Amino acid sequence: xxxxxxxxxxxxxxxxxxxxxxxxxxxxxxxxxxxxxxxxxxxxxxxxxxxxxxxxxxxxxxxxxxx
Numbered sequence: 001x002x003x004x005x006x007x008x009x010x011x012x013x014x015x016x017x018x019x020x021x022x023x024x025x026x027x028x029x030x031x032x033x034x035x036x037x038x039x040x041x042x043x044x045x046x047x048x049x050x051x052x053x054x055x056x057x058x059x060x061x062x063x064x065x066x067x
Contacts (some may be wrong), residue, residue, distance in 0.1 A: 007025070007026065007029060007042070009025060010022055010025060010026070013025065019046075019050045022046055023043070023046055023047060023050065026039065026042055026043040026046050027043055029043075030042075030043050
């Protein structure tokens, strides 16, 4: 199965449902390479995924809404 964008450690964080850590990893990667549109889209899609499932499917106890 292919993945949207291969980012080291991201799959592990998502599998462990460490959504805030995953968001932080993506944000820092994009912040270090702001011209990388693929990273930007991946960051946006991660945030959208979490927000869309916030109340029904994701444990949001340790999530932060700040960057």
